[in-house]
Amino acid sequence: MAQLLIFNKPFQVLSQFTDDRAGERRATLADWIDQPGFYPAGRLDYDSEGLLLLTSEGALQHRIASPRNKMPKTYWVQVEGDVADEAISRLRQGVELKDGPTRPAAVQRIAEPQLWPRNPPVRYRESVPTSWLELTITEGRNRQVRRMTAAVGHPxxxxxxxxxxxxxxxxxxxxxxxxxxxxxxxxAGTRPKSAGKRRPTRKTRPVKP
Structure with missing residues (x-):
């Protein structure tokens, strides 16, 4: 058995415990998590929000983060403009990026999800409509979802x-x-251990406000 920490990463927080950039210090996981020995299984961009998994078990970290395992990752994406069927079709087929074509994605239009307010909020422009998509990919390239939506005309x-x-x-x-x-x-070939009692899940609050 392994322990997995399921974390909702806020906007503009690094998905690491230290900030290597010189100058003004950015928020890191150390501002929110006090679990010695836990490290992220994969990454989430500084300006993205939501699910980040951390574990102290190397086998579990590899299972989640390794590109070979093609673990699906699902995103709610707010984009500029009204998304036409042609753009949806292109995302589903895979789009050409500078580092090569993407695998096909599962994509559908969705109503705006009930989310927490972002701070700072997304800039509102009355003349530019926005749309929400639910998009699932099985890759983990740098800023891939952002590049995919931009490639079909919807930043x-x-x-x-x-x-x-x-x-x-x-x-x-x-x-x-x-x-x-x-x-x-x-x-393979290992004698299974007794499962015993399952430890209950435990929700933790941020270490710092």
Whole structure:
């Protein structure tokens, strides 16, 4: 068994525990998480929000983060403009980026999800409509979702990751987390251990406001 910390990363927080950039210090995971030995399984951009998974177990970290495992990641994406069927079709087929074509994505239009207010908010322009998409990819290229929507003519305004594999944000608010126990598959030829009692999940509040 392994411990997994499910965290709702706020906007403009680095998905690491230190800031290597010189100058004004940016917010990091250390401002929100006090779990020694836990490290992110994958990343989430500084200006993106939502689900980030952390674990102290290397096998679980590899299972989640390795591109070979093609673990699906689902995002709620607010984009500029009214998204036409042709743009949806292109995303579903895969789009050409500078580092090569993407795999096909699962995409659908959605109503605006019930989310927490972002601080600062997305800039509102009366003359430019916006749309919301739910988009699922099985890759993890740098800023991939933003580049995909831009490639079909709809720049991303807000990006919230809501699901990774079987794990979902549920009711976590920005800066909140919950701890879950994950059963890892036994290596071939290993005698299974007694499962015992399952540890209950525990929601934690931010370490700092």
């Amino acid at each position: 991303t305004l807000r990006l919230v990751r809501c699901r990774i594999g079987e794990w979902h944000l549920d009711d976590l608010q920005p800066g909140e987390s919950r701890l879950e126990t994950v059963h890892l598959p036994q290596p």
